[in-house]
Amino acid sequence: MRVLLALAGLVMLGYGGVLAWEFGSSRTINAVEGLAWFAGGPIVHDGLVAPVVGIVGLGIARVVARPWRTPVAVGVVLSAVLTLLAVPLLWRPFYVATNPGLHDRDYGTGLAIALAVVWVGVVVSGLAQRRWSRLALGRDQSSS
Template sequence: MKAVRAGLVLSGAALVGYGGWLLWPQLPAAWTWLLAGPILHDVVVAPAVGIAGLALGRLIPDPARRAWVAAGLAISAVLILVGVPLLWRPQPAPINPGLHDRDYVRGLIVAVLAIWAGIFVSKVSRRLRHAGRPPGSTAPPTAPEA
């Protein structure tokens, strides 16, 4: 087992070295992106999502509903963070037909709306499934006696 582990460590180190070798010529231009991503996340996205979560936590009293909203905020933030490079600089290279000829702003808006529509539909369907049940009950509602 030690030989397998040592082989994995060595092969991983070799791949990291090869990646560094490939990155070295582009390092001056890459520093902007290597530093901007974590800084953008830590300075802008994480605090914005945290503040929105705290504000919505005070507005939404139900803990189950609050969890869904927090998940939607986190997914939306990650999606927006991934989409920022394409929105900021939509054509950094020669146009590749079928790849760069999309409307990224509209695609991002549709994706975020789909996330929130899915959260809304799941909450409404859950509420409809549990309609008529006493709070905390897992049994189906009973029919009234005639």
């Protein structure tokens, strides 16, 4: 089964390479855009995104109390992903192809509501974690 999955993956990788080659060789601007996409993405990720995420993670581990670490880390990740997904439509709302009913909304308000839901979940989860850790600590002390 692993061999079949590996072969299927290699076939898809090859097909993706063929499509990328056709795209890049069709026009010079496509080659430049393709290079920016395939090279720029990893460079930006490894040079900017990964170090920022690492520093934020270390900050969360040092500043936030233990029961709150996981909920806050999840909240930060979800907030970053939601914001990243919303940036194109916040920045240039009608730049993408229109789809009736999809683009006729206020993206800033939608993002704010989604982030509020995430952080309410973080607070609820953090309070539950804190309560659970206090109960577990109380049991440990009473059993000694």
